[in-house]
Amino acid sequence: MDRLLQGVQIRINEKLYVKDPESSGLGKKIIEFSIQLINDIGFESFTFKKLGVQIGSNESSIYRYFENKHKLLLYLTSWYWGWMEYQLVFATNSIKNPKEKLLKAIFIMTKTTKEDSDFSHINEILLNNIVINEYSKSYLTKEVDAENKEGFYAIYKRLVSRLAEMIIEVDASYEYPTSLASTILENGLHQHFLKEHFPSLTDCTNKITPTQYLTHLVFNTLNSTTDE
Amino acid sequence: MDRLLQGVQIRINEKLYVKDPESSGLGKKIIEFSIQLINDIGFESFTFKKLGVQIGSNESSIYRYFENKHKLLLYLTSWYWGWMEYQLVFATNSIKNPKEKLLKAIFIMTKTTKEDSDFSHINEILLNNIVINEYSKSYLTKEVDAENKEGFYAIYKRLVSRLAEMIIEVDASYEYPTSLASTILENGLHQHFLKEHFPSLTDCTNKITPTQYLTHLVFNTLNSTTDE
DNA sequence: TACTACATGATAGTATTACTATTATATTTG
DNA sequence: CAAATATAATAGTAATACTATCATGTAGTA
Numbered sequence: 001m002d003r004l005l006q007g008v009q010i011r012i013n014e015k016l017y018v019k020d021p022e023s024s025g026l027g028k029k030i031i032e033f034s035i036q037l038i039n040d041i042g043f044e045s046f047t048f049k050k051l052g053v054q055i056g057s058n059e060s061s062i063y064r065y066f067e068n069k070h071k072l073l074l075y076l077t078s079w080y081w082g083w084m085e086y087q088l089v090f091a092t093n094s095i096k097n098p099k100e101k102l103l104k105a106i107f108i109m110t111k112t113t114k115e116d117s118d119f120s121h122i123n124e125i126l127l128n129n130i131v132i133n134e135y136s137k138s139y140l141t142k143e144v145d146a147e148n149k150e151g152f153y154a155i156y157k158r159l160v161s162r163l164a165e166m167i168i169e170v171d172a173s174y175e176y177p178t179s180l181a182s183t184i185l186e187n188g189l190h191q192h193f194l195k196e197h198f199p200s201l202t203d204c205t206n207k208i209t210p211t212q213y214l215t216h217l218v219f220n221t222l223n224s225t226t227d228e
Numbered sequence: 229m230d231r232l233l234q235g236v237q238i239r240i241n242e243k244l245y246v247k248d249p250e251s252s253g254l255g256k257k258i259i260e261f262s263i264q265l266i267n268d269i270g271f272e273s274f275t276f277k278k279l280g281v282q283i284g285s286n287e288s289s290i291y292r293y294f295e296n297k298h299k300l301l302l303y304l305t306s307w308y309w310g311w312m313e314y315q316l317v318f319a320t321n322s323i324k325n326p327k328e329k330l331l332k333a334i335f336i337m338t339k340t341t342k343e344d345s346d347f348s349h350i351n352e353i354l355l356n357n358i359v360i361n362e363y364s365k366s367y368l369t370k371e372v373d374a375e376n377k378e379g380f381y382a383i384y385k386r387l388v389s390r391l392a393e394m395i396i397e398v399d400a401s402y403e404y405p406t407s408l409a410s411t412i413l414e415n416g417l418h419q420h421f422l423k424e425h426f427p428s429l430t431d432c433t434n435k436i437t438p439t440q441y442l443t444h445l446v447f448n449t450l451n452s453t454t455d456e
Numbered sequence: 457t458a459c460t461a462c463a464t465g466a467t468a469g470t471a472t473t474a475c476t477a478t479t480a481t482a483t484t485t486g
Numbered sequence: 487c488a489a490a491t492a493t494a495a496t497a498g499t500a501a502t503a504c505t506a507t508c509a510t511g512t513a514g515t516a
Contacts, residue, residue, distance in 0.1 A: 019492095024492080026492080026493075028460080034501070040290070041370065042369060042370040044369065044370075045370070047472085047473065048472080048473095048474080048475090049472090049474090057276050058493070058494045058495065058496095059474095059475090059491080059494095060235070060475095060476090060477095060493085060495080060496090061475095061493050061494065062308060063476085063491080064492080066415075067475095068474075068475080069474090091348060092281075133368055134368065136364040136365075136368060137364075137365065138369065139425070139426075140361055140362065140364060140421075141270060141272065142269065142270040142272075142273070142367065144425050145425060148425065148426065155424070157426070157429060158430060160429050163426070163493080173435075175444070176431045176436075176441045176444065176445070177431070178428070178429060178430055179419060179422075179429045179430045179431045179432060179441045181429075181443070181458075182418070182419075182422060182429045182430055183411070183415050183418075183419075183445075186415065186418050187411050187414065187415055187418075190410070190411075190415075191407060191410075191411075193368075194410060197367070197376065198367075198373050198376065198385070199327065200389070200406070201385060201388050201406060201409075201410045202401065202406055202407045202410055203404045203405070203406045203407045204407060208403075208404075210407075213404045213407045216404065216449075217404070217408070217445070217449055217508080220448060220449045221445055221448045221449055222443075247463095252463080254463080254464075274501095275501090275502065275503080276503080276504090277501090277502080277503090284466080285464080286464070286465045286466065286467095287503095287504090288464085288465070288466080288467095288504095288505090288506095289463080289464050289465065291503095291504075291505085292463080292464080295504095296503075296504080297503090
C-alpha cells in the first residue's frame with residue numbers, strides 16, 4: 001500500500017456520527033484512542049468516560065462526535081470494511097484470470113493484518129483485532145433491521161456482493177455464491193478467533209492460516225464434479 | 229424425540245450456577261422465562277430485575293441461582309449444545325456408512341428447531357433462536373480464556389470434535405477436519421441469521437436451507453480431486 | 457405442637473453507566 | 487477585535503448490576 005492511499009478517504013455513512021471525526025484533531029484522537037481502548041479492555045467495558053480520560057478530553061465532548069459507543073463501533077468496523085474493499089478492488093482490478101482473481105480476493109479478505117501505515121491515526125492491526133472480536137456484536141442486536149435500512153452495513157454488503165461475483169466468474173453453475181462469499185468473510189474472522197482462543201476447534205495455527213483453509217474449501221467446492 | 233428423553237438430563241458445568249435451577253420450581257421458572265425474555269428483548273436489554281417481574285419473583289432470589297446474566301447465557305447455551313449432542317449421538321449411533329452418518333450429523337446440527345416437546349420448561353424453538361442471536365456474545369469477551377479453562381465451553385468443544393471425527397471417517401486425507409467442523413456449527417447459525425436479517429448476504433431462503441448449503445459445501449470439499 | 461432449617465421476598469444501599477442539560481472557557485475565523 | 491464555534495466542566499437523572507440485611511413463609515423433624 002505504501003503512499004498510494006494519500007488523498008484517499010474512506011467514506012462512512014453520515015448517520016453514524018454527529019460530527020465527522022475526520023474533521024478535527026479531537027475527532028481523530030477519538031478514533032485513534034477508541035481503537036486502542038476497545039482493543040485493550042473490550043467493547044463491553046469501554047465507555048466514553050474512560051476514553052475521555054485517555055485522551056485528556058471531556059466525556060461530553062465525545063458525545064458531540066458519536067451518539068453512543070454502538071455507533072462508534074459501527075463507524076470503526078465500517079471503516080475497516082471500506083479499507084478492505086479498497087484493497088480488494090485495488091489488488092484484483094488488473095487480474096483477468098477468474099481463479100487467480102478469486103484466489104487473491106480470498107487472500108486479502110482472510111489474511112492477518114500485519115502493517116499499520118496507511119492512515120496515521122488508525123492502527124489497522126488493532127482494528128483488525130477489534131473486527132475479529134467485536135464485529136458480530138454490531139449486528140447481533142434487536143435494532144439490526146432498522147439499522148440495516150439506514151444503510152449501516154452497506155459497505156460490508158457491497159464487499160460480500162463483490163466476492164460473490166468473483167465466485168460466479170469462476171463457476172457460474174455454483175448454486176450458493178452469496179452464502180459462500182459471506183462464509184469466507186465471516187468464517188475468516190472466526191477461524192482467526194479460534195486460532196487465538198480455541199486452538200482445539202481449528203486446524204489453523206501459526207503455520208496453517210485461515211487463508212489456506214478457506215482457499216482450499218472454496219476451490220474444492222467450485223467446479224467440483226461430486227454431487228451429493 | 230417424543231418421550232424418549234424421559235429421565236434424561238443434560239449435565240451442565242456446576243460452576244455456571246450458584247444453585248442448580250433444575251432443583252426447584254423457582255429455578256425452572258427462571259430458565260423458562262429467561263428464555264422467553266431474552267428472546268423477546270435481546271440479551272443486552274435483559275436484566276434480572278425484568279425477569280423477576282415476569283415470574284413474580286424478587287431480583288435477589290434470581291441471584292441465588294445465577295451470579296449474573298452472562299453465566300445464565302452460558303448455562304442456556306450449554307444446555308442447547310448438550311441437547312444437540314444428545315440428538316447427534318442418538319441419531320447417528322446406528323449408522324455405519326460414514327457418508328450417511330456425516331450427512332445426518334450436518335442435518336441435525338444445522339436444521340431449524342421446529343418442535344418443542346422434550347423438556348417441559350424449556351422451549352427449544354426459542355432457545356435455538358437465542359443461540360443464533362446471542363451465542364457469539366458468550367465467548368467474544370475478555371474473559372474467554374479464563375472461562376474456557378473453567379470448562380464453560382466443554383460441551384461445544386466435544387460437539388466439534390465429534391463432528392471432526394465423522395469428517396475424518398469420510399475422508400482421512402482431508403487436512404482441515406476440525407476447522408470444517410467448527411465452520412459447520414458456526415456458519416450454520418450465521419446462515420440462519422442472514423436468512424432472517426440480511427437476505428441479500430445469503431442464498432438461503434425458505435426453500436433453500438443452511439443445511440443444503442453446508443451439506444453441499446462439505447461433500448464437495450471432501451474426497452475432491454481438485455487441488456489448488 | 458413447636459422448633460429449626462432453608463428458601464424466598466422485601467427493602468435499602470452502592471458504584472457505575474449512559475446519557476442530557478447548562479454554563480464557562482478556549483480557539484478559530486472573518 | 488468581535489463573533490462564532492469548539493471544547494471543557496459541572497451537575498443531574500434513570501437504569502444497571504450488583505451486595506447486604508432482615509423479614510417471612512414453608513417443609514420437615516422432635
